[in-house]
Amino acid sequence: xxxxxxxxxxxxxxxxxxxxxxxxxxxxxxxxxxxxxxxxxxxxxxxxxxxxxxxxxxxxxxxxxxxxxxxxxxxxxxxxxxxxxxxxxxxxxxxxxxxxxxxxxxxxxxxxxxxxxxxxxxxxxxxxxxxxxxxxxxxxxxxxxxxxxxxxxxxxxxxxxxxxxxxxxxxxxxxxxxxxxxxxxxxxxxxxxxxxxxxxxxxxxxxxxxxxxxxxxxxxxxxxxxxxxxxxxxxxxxxxxxxxxxxxxxxxxxxxxxxxxxxxxxxxxxxxxxxxxxxxxxxxxxxxxxxxxxxxxxxxxxxxxxxxxxxxxxxxxxxxxxxxxxxxxxxxxxxxxxxxxxxxxxxxxxxxxxxxxxxxxxxxxxxxxxxxxxxxxxxxxxxxxxxxxxxxxxxxxxxxxxxxxxxxxxxxxxxxxxxxxxxxxxxxxxxxxxxxxxxxxxxxxxxxxxxxxxxxxxxxxxxxxxxxxxxxxxxxxxxxxxxxxxxxxxxxxxxxxxxxxxxxxxxxxxxxxxxxx
Amino acid sequence: xxxxxxxxxxxxxxxxxxxxxxxxxxxxxxxxxxxxxxxxxxxxxxxxxxxxxxxxxxxxxxxxxxxxxxxxxxxxxxxxxxxxxxxxxxxxxxxxxxxxxxxxxxxxxxxxxxxxxxxxxxxxxxxxxxxxxxxxxxxxxxxxxxxxxxxxxxxxxxxxxxxxxxxxxxx
Numbered sequence: 216x217x218x219x220x221x222x223x224x225x226x227x228x229x230x231x232x233x234x235x236x237x238x239x240x241x242x243x244x245x246x247x248x249x250x251x252x253x254x255x256x257x258x259x260x261x262x263x264x265x266x267x268x269x270x271x272x273x274x275x276x277x278x279x280x281x282x283x284x285x286x287x288x289x290x291x292x293x294x295x296x297x298x299x300x301x302x303x304x305x306x307x308x309x310x311x312x313x314x315x316x317x318x319x320x321x322x323x324x325x326x327x328x329x330x331x332x333x334x335x336x337x338x339x340x341x342x343x344x345x346x347x348x349x350x351x352x353x354x355x356x357x358x359x360x361x362x363x364x365x366x367x368x369x370x371x372x373x374x375x376x377x378x379x380x381x382x383x384x385x386x387x388x389x390x391x392x393x394x395x396x397x398x399x400x401x402x403x404x405x406x407x408x409x410x411x412x413x414x415x416x417x418x419x420x421x422x423x424x425x426x427x428x429x430x431x432x433x434x435x436x437x438x439x440x441x442x443x444x445x446x447x448x449x450x451x452x453x454x455x456x457x458x459x460x461x462x463x464x465x466x467x468x469x470x471x472x473x474x475x476x477x478x479x480x481x482x483x484x485x486x487x488x489x490x491x492x493x494x495x496x497x498x499x500x501x502x503x504x505x506x507x508x509x510x511x512x513x514x515x516x517x518x519x520x521x522x523x524x525x526x527x528x529x530x531x532x533x534x535x536x537x538x539x540x541x542x543x544x545x546x547x548x549x550x551x552x553x554x555x556x557x558x559x560x561x562x563x564x565x566x567x568x569x570x571x572x573x574x575x576x577x578x579x580x581x582x583x584x585x586x587x588x589x590x591x592x593x594x595x596x597x598x599x600x601x602x603x604x605x606x607x608x609x610x611x612x613x614x615x616x617x618x619x620x621x622x623x624x625x626x627x628x629x630x631x632x633x634x635x636x637x638x639x640x641x642x643x644x645x646x647x648x649x650x651x652x653x654x655x656x657x658x659x660x661x662x663x664x665x666x667x668x669x670x671x672x673x674x675x676x677x678x679x680x681x682x683x684x685x686x687x688x689x690x691x692x693x694x695x696x697x698x699x700x701x702x703x704x705x706x707x708x709x710x711x712x713x714x715x716x717x718x719x720x721x722x723x724x725x726x727x728x729x730x731x732x
Numbered sequence: 733x734x735x736x737x738x739x740x741x742x743x744x745x746x747x748x749x750x751x752x753x754x755x756x757x758x759x760x761x762x763x764x765x766x767x768x769x770x771x772x773x774x775x776x777x778x779x780x781x782x783x784x785x786x787x788x789x790x791x792x793x794x795x796x797x798x799x800x801x802x803x804x805x806x807x808x809x810x811x812x813x814x815x816x817x818x819x820x821x822x823x824x825x826x827x828x829x830x831x832x833x834x835x836x837x838x839x840x841x842x843x844x845x846x847x848x849x850x851x852x853x854x855x856x857x858x859x860x861x862x863x864x865x866x867x868x869x870x871x872x873x874x875x876x877x878x879x880x881x882x883x884x885x886x887x888x889x890x891x892x893x894x895x896x897x898x899x900x901x902x903x
Contacts, residue, residue, distance in 0.1 A: 237743045240770065240869025405867075409770065412864035431862050433874075437772040438783040439852055446848055450841065709771040709869070 231716040231727045239712055247705045248413055250507050255698065266691035273684010276677050280345070284677075287349045291616035292678035294466060295608040296685055297342045299490075301388075301462060302483075302604055304339065304689055305455060306491025307332035307498075308395055310520065311402075312448035320728050321519040323711055324511040327704040328502055329495045330402055333395030334696050335689045336388075342685055343388055346466065352377040358469040360461075384461040391454040398447040401440060404430050405706040422699055459484040467611060470619030471556065473549025476541065482534040489527040489573070490604045496520050496597035498693075500590065502702055511703055514590060521581060521593035528577035528600065535574075552667055556614050561671040565610045573603025617672045737876040739768070739861035739899040740889030748871040749778040751892035758888045760875060765885075768862070768872035778871075790847025791840040798839020802832045861901030870895065 255263075280293060310329035314322035353363035359380045366376040375382065407427035414420045430436065463483035468474050496517070503512035539558070542550040558566050576599045586592035674682070714729035742748040748767060755765050762781040767773075775782055806828040814822045866872050873892075875885040886898045 235745075237869050244770070244868055405770070409867040412867045429859065431859050431874075432768045432770055432866050432872075433766040434769070434773070434775070434778075434780055435766065435783050437769070438775070439785075441772065442785075442787060443848060443852070446844060450845070453841070706771050713771070713773065 231718055233713055233716045233729070235712045240709055243709050243712065244409060244413065244705065247701060247703060247708070248409070251410070251701050252414060253507070259694070263691060263694050266687040266694065269684050269687035270691045271684075273681055273688055276680035276684055277341075277345075280677055280681060281348075287351075288616055288619065289675075290346070290349050291613035291672055292609065292674045293342075293681060294346060294616055295605075295612035296682050297339065297346060298462060298466070298612055299605050299608045300335065300339045300342060300685065300689060301458070302487045302608065303490040303494040303601065304332045304335035305391060305395070305458070306487035306489075307494045308398065308451060309455065309488055309491050310495040310523075312398075312451060314519070316445065316448060318730055319519065320711065320714070321515045323707040324508070324703055325495060325499050325516050325520070326707060327402070327700070327702055328499050328512075329491075330395075330399045331693060331696050331700060331702065332491075332494065332498075333392070333399045335692055336392030336395050338685060338688050338692060340388065340392060343385075347381050347385065350381060350466070353380060358472075360464045360469070380465045384458075384465050387454065387458045387461050391451070391458045394447060394451045394454055398444065398451055399700070400426065401443050401447060402704065403700050404440070405432065406701050406704065408432065409705060410701075419699055455487060456481070456484045459487055467615050470615050471553065473547075474553050476538050478534065478538050478541075482538065485527070485530060485534055486604060486607065489524070489531060489600060492520060492524045492527055493597040493600035493604070496524060496593055497601065500594035500597070504590070506702070508703055511708065514588065517590050517593045518588050521587045521596075524593060524596065524600065525577060525581040525587065528574055528581070532574050532578075555667045556618065557610065560614075560667050561669060562610045562614050565606050565671070569603050569606035569610060571603070572599045573607060576603075613672050614668070617668055734879050735876055736879045736882050737860035737874055737901045738882050738885050738889065739863060739872050739874040739901065740886075740892070740894035741863055741865055741870045741872050741896055741899070742892065743870065743895050745773070745777060745871060747892050747894075748873055751873045751889050751894075752779055754888040754891045755873070755875060755885065758884055760877065760881075760885065760888070764877050765873060765875045768866045768874055770867045770869055785851050787844070787847050787851055790843045790851075794839040794841070794843025794846075795836045796839070797843065798835040798837070799832060801839070802835030803828075805835070806831050859901070861899045863899050 280290075284290065307329050311322065311326035315326060351357055353359050353361065354365070354377045361379045361383065363376060363379075366373045404427050407423040408430040410420060410423035411427050414423065460480040460483075463480045467483075468476070468479060499512050499516060499520075503509045539554075542554050554560075556562070577596050580586045580592065580596055586596075716727045716729075717724055718727055740751060742751065752765065752767070767778050767780050807823060810822050810824075810828075816822065820827075860876055861874050863870065863872060873889060875882075875889070877885055882900070889898060
């Protein structure tokens with residue numbers, strides 16, 4: 216038998232032998248399959264039921280909100296919830312995409328933890344749809360990124376023009392969700408093949424067979440999987456930025472007269488990266504410390520992601536301060552009003568709390584090595600960042616929708632006159648515009664000044680139920696997905712066997728890691 | 733003639749690499765055999781031919797298409813509505829640059845996606861000769877060839893020291 220060795224190919228060069236024997240490969244597969252085949256502890260199902268029930272109650276609140284709420288301004292907390300879910304769950308897959316492109320080995324055991332969050336896009340979509348009805352079309356004179364003119368022609372052409380803001384945002388969000396799910400599918404296919412081939416008969420084996428159809432692990436398939444994951448990952452990142460661009464403009468900035476800040480859309484996207492990292496950090500803590508994967512998700516992963524979280528928290532300040540100082544030094548009346556609305560006005564306590572949770576705590580804790588190089592430290596900081604991110608969304612969206620949202624009823628109650636109390640018009644019902652009393656000139660005049668509300672809008676009980684319900688719904692869906700999809704990327708773990716070796720280096724044992732390409 | 737596939741399983745990477753050597757010696761072409769593994773090995777580990785694709789052509793072609801469309805679009809619109817602004821020429825390149833760049837990138841991205849779909853070919857409905865041991869960690873060498881050459885393929889596979897028996901399938 217002609218056996219070629221390393222020495223034949225590279226004579227005289229030192230090399231490290233990795234433990235990639237059949238036994239090691241099989242042992243790894245068996246271990247992961249053993250965990251996977253375990254149908255979950257009683258505690259897992261108890262927690263699932265709690266989240267499932269909360270989600271059900273949240274859905275009831277959701278329908279109540281849709282059918283019983285007339286005033287668009289009352290959707291502030293609802294919009295904040297939507298944005299929070301888009302910020303955290305849609306940003307989470309970037310933890311798999313970024314380090315994978317950079318060939319960082321530490322990401323292997325947490326890449327699937329991050330990718331499963333793409334499925335939560337379906338929950339985001341449910342939350343998003345009613346906002347399409349709440350958001351007025353462009354012909355009511357509202358500002359938009361998209362050009363508007365009174366188009367003539369068949370019904371569909373003026374429709375497209377009037378609702379182009381809605382259409383672009385919807386297309387962007389759906390594309391992001393589809394890209395995410397396809398990315399997850401491409402990534403999970405080899406593991407589904409493993410389940411198809413080796414798991415005991417049952418519904419999971421059946422689904423794994425369907426979803427991994429045709430996967431045989433040929434070098435051609437592996438090669439293409441790498442290309443697909445790279446391309447899908449890059450596209451996901453591009454769509455994530457684009458989607459946050461649309462959300463932050465169409466659902467936020469355009470509704471506040473005088474809010475002109477070219478940095479804010481990318482700030483919104485940055486928040487998604489920070490929120491995504493915090494989400495994955497917390498998830499991997501739960502999966503490893505409460506779940507069964509303690510051996511695979513270790514200090515390496517927390518340390519690697521902790522550094523990223525620190526950097527993104529510092530970047531939060533940079534983005535915030537850059538925008539802040541433009542308004543601060545500009546000092547036009549509209550700019551002062553913006554600062555009052557978002558910073559030192561009725562939402563000042565929220566701003567302070569957010570500043571503390573999303574920047575100050577991560578900064579002053581994660582700079583210390585003992586905290587950053589621990590498991591508990593980054594996980595607790597992740598909770599702080601998530602609370603801060605939620606407060607940020609409340610501050611921005613609730614105040615904006617309060618300013619923008621004034622219903623026809625409220626305006627009529629005021630004798631049809633705009634006043635200090637009712638100066639806003641962005642969410643006006645279109646039919647009001649048919650009334651000569653509300654011509655566009657009047658609306659535009661009102662854009663010039665932005666009287667800031669004197670008090671913050673507090674959430675109603677229904678808002679609370681929806682927020683709690685849909686955040687629980689996201690967790691519930693994640694837990695259910697973990698029953699079908701292995702939470703640890705098995706094939707990437709097996710691939711690590713090829714590149715990972717522990718060797719004696721003088722008097723120390725060191726880990727030698729290879730790079731695949 | 734109908735195609736048949738045969739599969740040999742190996743424990744060691746070197747044995748699988750030897751099997752490919754024997755297949756080449758027996759006159760089999762690169763496209764007739766494949767390595768099957770449960771994990772991605774670095775390209776060329778088994779001495780197999782590097783998978784050929786033309787994906788790189790797609791973004792280049794897409795970028796050229798996007799650039800051409802954007803050049804046409806910006807030139808035509810400016811020529812159709814010749815507004816003199818600030819004494820600048822009607823066809824001012826700096827004003828066109830952003831759209832030129834964006835449509836060039838958009839063309840590259842869209843064509844890359846189309847390229848991936850096109851180059852990936854259709855999903856594989858028939859798995860041919862396959863063993864569940866592949867995902868366990870065994871390394872498989874599968875040969876898909878004319879029915880009358882399968883004996884020769886089996887012989888080459890066995891020469892490298894297969895683990896167990898030859899597995900047969902069809903395409």
